[in-house]
Amino acid sequence: AQKITQTQPGMFVQEKEAVTLDCTYDTSDQSYGLFWYKQPSSGEMIFLIYQGSYDEQNATEGRYSLNFQKARKSANLVISASQLGDSAMYFCAMRELNYGGSQGNLIFGKGTKLSVKP
Amino acid sequence: DAGVTQSPTHLIKTRGQHVTLRCSPISGHKSVSWYQQVLGQGPQFIFQYYEKEERGRGNFPDRFSARQFPNYSSELNVNALLLGDSALYLCASSQEAGVNQPQHFGDGTRLSIL
Numbered sequence: 001a002q003k004i005t006q007t008q009p010g011m012f013v014q015e016k017e018a019v020t021l022d023c024t025y026d027t028s029d030q031s032y033g034l035f036w037y038k039q040p041s042s043g044e045m046i047f048l049i050y051q052g053s054y055d056e057q058n059a060t061e062g063r064y065s066l067n068f069q070k071a072r073k074s075a076n077l078v079i080s081a082s083q084l085g086d087s088a089m090y091f092c093a094m095r096e097l098n099y100g101g102s103q104g105n106l107i108f109g110k111g112t113k114l115s116v117k118p
Numbered sequence: 119d120a121g122v123t124q125s126p127t128h129l130i131k132t133r134g135q136h137v138t139l140r141c142s143p144i145s146g147h148k149s150v151s152w153y154q155q156v157l158g159q160g161p162q163f164i165f166q167y168y169e170k171e172e173r174g175r176g177n178f179p180d181r182f183s184a185r186q187f188p189n190y191s192s193e194l195n196v197n198a199l200l201l202g203d204s205a206l207y208l209c210a211s212s213q214e215a216g217v218n219q220p221q222h223f224g225d226g227t228r229l230s231i232l
Binding site for chain 1: 151153158159160161162163166174176206208210218219220221222223224225226228
């Protein structure tokens with residue numbers, strides 16, 4: 001079973017509008033971290049936002065917020081006031097305490113390609 | 119402060135050859151991880167090093183190896199290259215190795231196998 005599921009291969013949003021990118025995860029660990037990364041066409045992975053499994057408040061970073069619903073195992077990214085520069089691939093990732101025998105490495109979803117229309 | 123730096127940015131090799139990719143973490147970061155990203159997919163974890171010791175290995179064959187140096191920089195080596203090794207190789211660093219540590223990525227090395 002996939003650990004990270006992103007069901008939207010591609011999304012379109014009008015400039016200045018808000019958009020939600022979906023992410024569900026699967027883990028039996030109590031301690032884990034959820035991350036969102038942005039990857040423009042140039043290839044670099046840019047860290048956007050982090051949510052810990054024990055955090056009770058939803059994480060926010062500027063125009064990015066994470067809608068964390070622990071019981072549903074979902075961690076959706078909300079981008080407010082979309083800008084043309086937001087067009088990119090967006091990856092949801094999870095870090096478990098003991099994945100792969102390591103102290104937590106990132107497990108990525110397949111990504112969502114966001115296109116912002118002027 | 120400089121981010122994670124990787125070299126080279128692009129590389130073309132032929133099947134059967136060997137390749138070495140290099141990574142310098144953000145200053146002060148002790149953990150380095152390597153990922154392989156095939157076109158159209160999310161990155162897949164290859165190795166993690168922390169304080170010069172291997173702390174984790176993903177599901178990759180023994181042709182893949184890595185090491186971390188005393189200055190925390192790292193090398194990824196791939197022997198007997200196959201066409202399927204063509205990918206973007208990403209290096210990421212974090213201060214520590216815990217679940218709440220965001221990993222910061224370099225721009226990657228794009229490896230093409232002919």
